[in-house]
Amino acid sequence: xxxxxxxxxxxxxxxxxxxxxxxxxxLVRLVPGDVVDIIIGTQNYLSEEQIQKxxxxxxxxxxxxxxxxxxxxxxxxxxxxxxxxxGEDVADMILQRLPVTLELALLSIIFSIILGIPLGIVSxxxxxxxxxxxxxxxGLIGLSSPAFWIGTIFIVLVSTYSKNFxxxxxxxxxxxxxxxxxxxxxxxxxxxxxxxxxxxxxxRTSMIETLSQDYVKVALSxxxxxxxxIFKHAFRNALIPVITFTGIQLGFLFGGSIVIExxxxxxxxxxxxxxxxxxxxxxxxxxIILFIVVLIIxxxxxxxxxxxxxxxxxxxx
Amino acid sequence: MxxxxxxxxxxxxxxxxxxxxxxxxxxxxxxxxxEPIGLDPHLVTAFSSxxxxxxxxxxxxxxxxxxxxxxxxxxxxxxxxxxTIIFTIRDNVYFHNGDKLTLDDIxxxxxxxxxxxxxxxxxxxxxxxxxISIVGPNKIQFKLKVPMxxxxxxxxxxxxxxxxxxxxxxxxHNLQLETNGTGPFYLxxxxxxxxxxxxxxxxxxxxxxxxLDKIVFRIIPEEISRATALRNKDVDLIEVxxxxxxxxxxxxNYKTFKKPSLSYYLLGYNTTREPFTNPSIRSALSLAINRxxxxxxxxxxEGSITGPLNPTLKPWAxxxxxxxxxxxxxxxxxxxxxxxxxxxxxxxxxxVSNRYSLDKIAQVIQSQLAKINVKVNIDxxxxxxxISKWRNSDFDAFVSLNSGSIDPDIQFYRTFHSGGxxxxxLYSNPIVDKLLQDGRTEIxxxxxxxxxxxxxxxxxxxxxxxFLYSPNIIYAGQNYVEGFTPLANESLIFLRETWxxx
Numbered sequence: 001x002x003x004x005x006x007x008x009x010x011x012x013x014x015x016x017x018x019x020x021x022x023x024x025x026x027l028v029r030l031v032p033g034d035v036v037d038i039i040i041g042t043q044n045y046l047s048e049e050q051i052q053k054x055x056x057x058x059x060x061x062x063x064x065x066x067x068x069x070x071x072x073x074x075x076x077x078x079x080x081x082x083x084x085x086x087g088e089d090v091a092d093m094i095l096q097r098l099p100v101t102l103e104l105a106l107l108s109i110i111f112s113i114i115l116g117i118p119l120g121i122v123s124x125x126x127x128x129x130x131x132x133x134x135x136x137x138x139g140l141i142g143l144s145s146p147a148f149w150i151g152t153i154f155i156v157l158v159s160t161y162s163k164n165f166x167x168x169x170x171x172x173x174x175x176x177x178x179x180x181x182x183x184x185x186x187x188x189x190x191x192x193x194x195x196x197x198x199x200x201x202x203x204r205t206s207m208i209e210t211l212s213q214d215y216v217k218v219a220l221s222x223x224x225x226x227x228x229x230i231f232k233h234a235f236r237n238a239l240i241p242v243i244t245f246t247g248i249q250l251g252f253l254f255g256g257s258i259v260i261e262x263x264x265x266x267x268x269x270x271x272x273x274x275x276x277x278x279x280x281x282x283x284x285x286x287x288i289i290l291f292i293v294v295l296i297i298x299x300x301x302x303x304x305x306x307x308x309x310x311x312x313x314x315x316x317x
Numbered sequence: 318m319x320x321x322x323x324x325x326x327x328x329x330x331x332x333x334x335x336x337x338x339x340x341x342x343x344x345x346x347x348x349x350x351x352e353p354i355g356l357d358p359h360l361v362t363a364f365s366s367x368x369x370x371x372x373x374x375x376x377x378x379x380x381x382x383x384x385x386x387x388x389x390x391x392x393x394x395x396x397x398x399x400x401t402i403i404f405t406i407r408d409n410v411y412f413h414n415g416d417k418l419t420l421d422d423i424x425x426x427x428x429x430x431x432x433x434x435x436x437x438x439x440x441x442x443x444x445x446x447x448x449i450s451i452v453g454p455n456k457i458q459f460k461l462k463v464p465m466x467x468x469x470x471x472x473x474x475x476x477x478x479x480x481x482x483x484x485x486x487x488x489x490h491n492l493q494l495e496t497n498g499t500g501p502f503y504l505x506x507x508x509x510x511x512x513x514x515x516x517x518x519x520x521x522x523x524x525x526x527x528x529l530d531k532i533v534f535r536i537i538p539e540e541i542s543r544a545t546a547l548r549n550k551d552v553d554l555i556e557v558x559x560x561x562x563x564x565x566x567x568x569x570n571y572k573t574f575k576k577p578s579l580s581y582y583l584l585g586y587n588t589t590r591e592p593f594t595n596p597s598i599r600s601a602l603s604l605a606i607n608r609x610x611x612x613x614x615x616x617x618x619e620g621s622i623t624g625p626l627n628p629t630l631k632p633w634a635x636x637x638x639x640x641x642x643x644x645x646x647x648x649x650x651x652x653x654x655x656x657x658x659x660x661x662x663x664x665x666x667x668x669v670s671n672r673y674s675l676d677k678i679a680q681v682i683q684s685q686l687a688k689i690n691v692k693v694n695i696d697x698x699x700x701x702x703x704i705s706k707w708r709n710s711d712f713d714a715f716v717s718l719n720s721g722s723i724d725p726d727i728q729f730y731r732t733f734h735s736g737g738x739x740x741x742x743l744y745s746n747p748i749v750d751k752l753l754q755d756g757r758t759e760i761x762x763x764x765x766x767x768x769x770x771x772x773x774x775x776x777x778x779x780x781x782x783x784f785l786y787s788p789n790i791i792y793a794g795q796n797y798v799e800g801f802t803p804l805a806n807e808s809l810i811f812l813r814e815t816w817x818x819x
Contacts, residue, residue: 033701039362042707042717044731044738045438053436085354087493088509097510152541159545168348168537168546170511265537265546267510275510279354280701 006301013297017290021075024289025068028282034060035084035280058084071286080290081283083276090287093272100170101268104191104261105253107184109246111192112199117242119196120203124238125230127208135200142197151190151263158186168265187264191257195249202245206238213237239310247303251296343817344531345798348543348555352510352536357492358479359430359437367476368809369534372515373413374479374498377404377423378470384579384723384805386470390418390480390499390522399464399760406455411520412482413496413503420451425483439477441738442469465757467765468726501527501813510536521813528800528816547571547793553817554794554801559674560619566793574792579630579721579805581623582611582678582785586714589743592663593713599780601653604646605689606682612786615677619789625773626725627787629805633725633769637784640777650689662690665713669695670703673718678785682716710741720806721787725769726757733776744781 036054040046046054055061059070074081080090123135158165166182173180210216211234219229258270269288276284353366358374361367379389388394391404410418427449430437445462446469452458461469472478485497496504499522502515513534517527535552537543543555544562557563563573584606586593593599612620624643626634637643654662667682669675676697683693698706706712719739722728731737734753735745749772756768777784790803797819802811 031701033699033703033705037704037708038701040708041362041704042739043362043720044708045362045441046738047441049433050436050438050440053433057436086509087355087491093509096508155542155545159548163549165549166551167549168542168551169346169535262538263542265511265535265539265542267508267536271510271538275352278700 009301009304016297017293020293021072021286021290022068024286025071026064028280028285029064031280033280035282036060038279039085071283075290080287083281083284085279085281085284090283093284094269094287094291097267097269097272099172100266101254101257101261101270103173103180103184104188104257104266104268105250107188108191108195108253108257109250111189112195112249113246115192115196116199117203120200120242121207121230121235123200123204124207124211125226136204139197139200142193143201145194147190147194148259148263150193151187151260154186154190155263170266183264183266187257187260187266191253191260195246195253198249199242199246203238203242206241207234210234210238236310240307243306243310244303247299247306248296251292251299254292254295340525340528340800340816342528342530343819344533345529345554345812345815345817346533346535346552347812348535348537348546348552350536350538350540350543350556350558353513355493356496356504356507358476358481358498359426359435359439360493361476362438364807368807369504369513369515370476370479370496370498371500371808371810372502372532372812373496373500373504374476374481375410375500376474376476376478376480377406378473379810380474380723380804380806380808382802382804382811386474386723389474390423391473394470396466399466400461402459402461402466402470403452404457404459405453406457407522408455410499410522412485412499413518413520414482414485415520416482416484418480418482418499420455420457422483423457423480424449424451425486426480427478429481429486430478437477439472439475442472442475442478445469463758464760465726467760467762468724468757471722471724471727502532505531512536523813527813529812532812544793547795550795554792554798557791557793560617560789560791563617563619563791563793570796572794572796572798574794574801574803575619576790576803576805577621577627577629578787578790578807579627579723580718580807581627581721581787582673582675582716582718584682584714584716584783584785585712585742586781587710587712587742588745588781589710590713592657592659593665595657596779597653597657598659599783600642600778601650601657601689602686602691603642603777603780603783604644604650604653605691606685606783606785607645608643608785609645610685611678611681614681615674616786616788619791620786621789623784623787625776625784626728626769627721627805630721630723630725632766635770635773640774642777642780647688654689654691662692664692664694666694666696668703668706668712668715669697670700671697672700672703675716675718678716707741710743716785718788723806725772726753729753729769729772730757733781742781744779746775746779749775749779 035058036051059067082089083093119135123132126132155167158167166179167186170183171179216229216234219233254269257268258274261268261271262274273288351365353369354363355361355366356370358370375390377389377391378386381387390407390410392407393405395403406420406423412418429435430439431443445465446459447462448460450458480499482497486492501518501521503518505516506514515532517530521527537546540559540562544565546552547555586599588594608622612618622637624635624637624640628634628636667679669679679695683695686693707715730753731739733740733744733749735750752768752772756765759765759768790807792803797817799816799818801815804810
């Protein structure tokens, strides 16, 4: 894979990001109710003059167009702005929450790979047997059960049967590794289950397709052992769609773990985003979404790169 | 032998008693729903910020358990005439950074609140203050333009009137991010989205308080998660928002702390939209809504019916049973509707959000009004949209939760005066306006009571809003949590007197 290819991809992502900023900026402001409304709440102690001053202080009295340019200019100079509610630096807020979401996302992906890929392979190699059917049904249950429901079940079960298991009270890994892992176990397993179900299906389909290819048949007819054919020859090729999917999931987990972070009281980016939306804290919402978009673009690039490692036939020129 | 036994018994009892009175030390973990939004006591408007900050900052006055105003930083106050309040300030108050509190800090704090550029919501409380001056070695005098000392006093207990350090603020510290108060605890660590740790202020002006070494506020947004955290002993105390949760916490294992709150649920009408322009129609709906049933269905009995003023607010409140419009009488309601041109009922939109169980209350109201052929279309919207509609009076009717106040003026004036800041019902009645003005400036308490009695009767008769009920404030905790009591205004000020008996 060449350097020019990467450069081209990077350059192409600039207009993408630019368009996303416009969409995000406009959509966020189209939602009725603004930050001043939320501050006032239903207990309005402020005078009309004070309310007006608040709009001015936040720069919300200017035309939307001007507001956008002020924001994008500050983003380009590396400044994501300041939270309208707490006065904190948005970039700092994101960086502070990042380790939590990152850990949650990675652990979920690990869980889902450990569960999904082996089950998918077993299911494919034992196609149309009772084992296959059982795995397929399990996968379907995983796919169709919402994360908040599975999460609730876990919380209730654990609190009923294992009273000494700590579910809440996040501590950073370096501060207390054991407690940290314990806290992450349930939420990442909950999220992992859903993704595992999808990985299982993709692995199964992809594996079945690969196994029906001529080179596999040739390898088998040459007298190679079945296991060897499956793992040495077919597995690598079957893995490509799985990698694509897993990579994209990792990106989505950053924004999509909102419900789980809320439920398990984890101070991650998803919860920050939810809170910012509830409070109409524009700079925070815009900052987080921009961050997630950039992250997904970078992840996509990385996935392409991993392709070339897994399958040398893939040429990214 | 008996003597020996007696001595042993006495010693045991003594130790037992001593052990029991051991109130100091320990960390209290408390599970709360929402995290604070900003830390500047003069700027915050969110309850979630108040609850943290009232343990870090002090005002001149505070509330006791029964919501009576008692001295705090001020050791006493005098009211020589209805235009004047003189506070005598304690001599042993220190900020968390070690600086001694001076009268200058107090003057500075109120100047900061009143400063237009600061934009403090409390500025409106102090509009009628003419001057604040030092009138003795430890005395500060507030001089008012109008004789409204009575309705001004409660504001001194608000977090928005906390005393800050002049030196700290003017040297460029950002109070939204840093704190320096005189309260029983100081902010030790704030990990956003996760927890807030307050440590004991060893220099607090009440020498034996606070009892706890540390309070950790754990932010756990989901109710089921908070209850689980309590059961798993991840926390010692939790905020209970849904009374249903109490059923999963058996009383022999857990303690509950309850207080009727001053807040009240209300059904508000847009009095400029048909048919709610007609007070008779509004009061007909009052007759058809069974508020007892709402409390039972939505709050599982954890609440009490209220009139315009919370029944616990003595001597101001008239009991809810004294209003004939608040009896439950469907036939009478139907008759009024038909007398006023709606024999077949009518239809209206009811705006609610899913916060504070507003949507559930709306559902009960919907089914109750169906009995008098009034069709309610529930318009369930997100909170931000709700507030936007509320502010712009863009509704036929809505259900909401308002905070009450210990002084009727604070609660009524902004709500019912023509053009009042929360008069989104667009209600306007010259008699009400006059009474509100008189109540605000009347000095004689018994005359003031007369005024507000009359006002309450008019408000119920005219029903620009129907007062539904006041929910109970509920906390649940481990059995060893002692000394804690929530206040009717949802304050957590009693954390300074809380201790762990374990």
